[in-house]
Amino acid sequence: MSRKNWNAGDLSIIRSVCTDQGKGNAGMKKILVTGGAGFVGSNLCRRLVQEENNDVICLDNLMTGKLDNIQDLIKRPNFKFIEHDVREAIDIDIHYIYHAACPQVLRRIRKAQQER
Ligand SMILES: NC(=O)c1ccc[n+]([C@@H]2O[C@H](COP(=O)([O-])OP(=O)(O)OC[C@H]3O[C@@H](n4cnc5c(N)ncnc54)[C@H](O)[C@@H]3O)[C@@H](O)[C@H]2O)c1
Numbered sequence: 001m002s003r004k005n006w007n008a009g010d011l012s013i014i015r016s017v018c019t020d021q022g023k024g025n026a027g028m029k030k031i032l033v034t035g036g037a038g039f040v041g042s043n044l045c046r047r048l049v050q051e052e053n054n055d056v057i058c059l060d061n062l063m064t065g066k067l068d069n070i071q072d073l074i075k076r077p078n079f080k081f082i083e084h085d086v087r088e089a090i091d092i093d094i095h096y097i098y099h100a101a102c103p104q105v106l107r108r109i110r111k112a113q114q115e116r
Contacts, residue, residue: 035101037065
């Protein structure tokens with residue numbers, strides 16, 4: 001694999017703008033869930049979209065996560081999926097971040113690498 005090693009500081013490349021500008025409606029919370037197509041992230045997304053005032057952005061590179069995990073969420077108006085690697089810079093207007101983009105089980109990482 002040619003990717004560089006994970007570094008906790010890398011999350012800083014997600015540049016957040018925490019202002020009221022860009023919010024569609026007053027009181028809307030834009031929430032980024034990294035690793036949102038994984039086990040923890042997808043269940044977190046499922047819980048967060050239940051709140052009408054939450055706009056949930058699920059960001060995942062699908063390394064070990066699966067679109068099947070969020071299939072039921074795609075049709076929700078307050079849910080958006082972005083296929084992206086957190087180690088690459090991205091500009092998103094958000095208020096909160098839940099960071100679950102961390103493959104949990106080494107076995108699953110090896111399996112994902114073998115499937116490439
Ligand atoms: N599963 C559990 O029971 C459990 C319990 C406690 C804590 N945790 C922790 O929660 C975190 C997530 O665990 P999980 O079980 O959901 O693992 P998971 O492998 O199912 O989910 C991780 C997700 O992150 C994505 N991902 C990995 N690297 C990425 C990158 N560079 N950019 C974007 N997306 C990336 C993967 O594709 C996957 O969808 C881990 O840190 C784990 O230690 C898990």
